[in-house]
Amino acid sequence: MKKRLLTLLWLAVTHVLFAQDSTQVAYTVDIDTTSAPKHRLLDTYGDVFQTQVPARGIFKVIVPLGTAKTALDPQMIVPKGFNNTFQERVGLVRIGYERKLAPEWSINAEVAIPPGVGLYLINSARFMLQPRWYYRMNERIRTGKSVNNVSENYIGLSLESTFLFKLDSYYGSSQGGYSNQDIALVYGIQRRFKKRGLVDFSLRGGISIDRIRNPLSLSSNNARPITWFIETRTLIGLGFTKFSQPSSSQCEILHCFEPVRSLWKLDLNNPIRVSNEGSFVRTTMAYERKLGESPFSVQAELGAYGRTFRYHLPSSQPLLTQGSGANDKQFQADLALESRYYYNLNKRIRRGKQSDNLSGNFLTLGMQREHWLGRVRNYGAGIEKGVVVEWKQRSTYNQHFTDAYLAWGLQRRLFTNGFLELKTGLKVPLTTYASNQERYVSTTSGGALERVETNHRLYAQRQKMAPGSVHFFFDLKIGLAWAKRK
Secondary structure, eight states, rough: OOHHHHHHHHHHHHHHHHHHOOOOOOOOOOOOOOHHHHHHHHHHHHHHHTTSSSSEEEEEEEEGGGGGGSSSSSSSSOOOOGGGHHHHHHEEEEEEEEEEOOOOOOOEEEEEEEEOOOOOEEEEEEEEEEEEOOOHHHHHHTSSSSSSSSSSEEEEEEEEEEEEEEEEETTTBBBBBEEEEEEEEEEEEEETTTTTEEEEEEEEEEEEEEEEEEETTEEEEEOOOOOEEEEEEEEEEEEEOOOOOOOOOSSHHHTTTOEEEEEEEEEEOOOOOEEESEEEEEEEEEEEEOOOSSSSEEEEEEEEEEEEEEEEEEOOTTTTTOOOEEEHHHHHHHEEEEEEEEEEEHHHTTTOOSSSSSEEEEEEEEEEEEEEEEEEEEEEEEETTTTEEEEEEEEEEEEEEEEEEEEEEEEEEEEETEEEEEEEEEEEEEEEEEEEEEEEEEEETTTTEEEEEOOOOOOOOHHOOOOTOOOEEEEEEEEEEEEEEE
């Protein structure tokens, strides 16, 4: 019995020692789903904004985006004269050169050619000198996100001044001139865009001095009180450097293959200025929706603009107790409805170049309604035939217009929440209405005289647009977009 038990025990032990291991071992591989897209996004960012291309100097030819909305009379915007102050400071075109002194420091110099204002041709130039501190540059170079270049955020101190050569009216007689000096602290975002593009957005805050100049000399007089201001400025154009790299596929930038049903769009190509002398602000919001699977869409766009302006000049004559000045308040709102036909959308989908979305070239037919309300108060004093005369004038404007337009355009998504839209075409005024009231009161030692007048005069640019006439227009929008996928 003992022998049988020992034999069974020995067989059990040897079976355990020499038997094959039947335990299954499973191997798993964890795939990092975040590092690859992050790497691709970093490559795309560097490819688009040239962050890995060294640039110690850059020559610039740039245009302020906001002036495009007031460059032509028949624009679908507020009256051209409302933005004269802005145009005077930023110019129609700017030429500049920026030189890096160290990875974090540079000096930027620009000259701007301002437009003519009203009935005058201003032969002048505006100069800017701006040291810049690229406060993140050393850290980005150390972490390999960038090399020494100018595609980065910066803090600067801007010194700007208008140099007046001569000022003539269209009638050939010399007139008094105007000059301005600004000093401002600037926070800016500058990016090279692909091979030759350049974008510079800045928020500026500082003080400004306006002067009346003699057009035949550099002397100045009648300096106005110092004003403070906060404003935005967006510049876009060309940047020329020694080195650049070609861009790869654009679909990661433009979201070519993302199917989109609708878009909310907020236009940021609108200069904003707030100061103790006056302010203006404009915003535009649009909603576009595709019609099924077709290349057609419909869009509704709402825009609003507000402006205030005021000044006061004390009297220089001891007999006059009242100085001169003005207080101007303007508001305008517009609503545009249009249909769009993306004529090359189906062809690009068949060729595998994009998905069914709202990016592409289009033809559009639309109609717009604008309402303009304004209140202007002017006052002054003078001496006529030895008698002191003080006067006040109050004007109220109520005008609205309806226009139809046919245009060609292009629209592109930019990264996840950006968009670009260019539209140019022909505009036809359909209806025009104006109801204005002007109340004039003059006071002398003999009493007061009051005159009230009602008229139907239009503001200057609208007067040139007779019903039935055809006018050229263009519009550029760059801003934020929120897409709804299919």
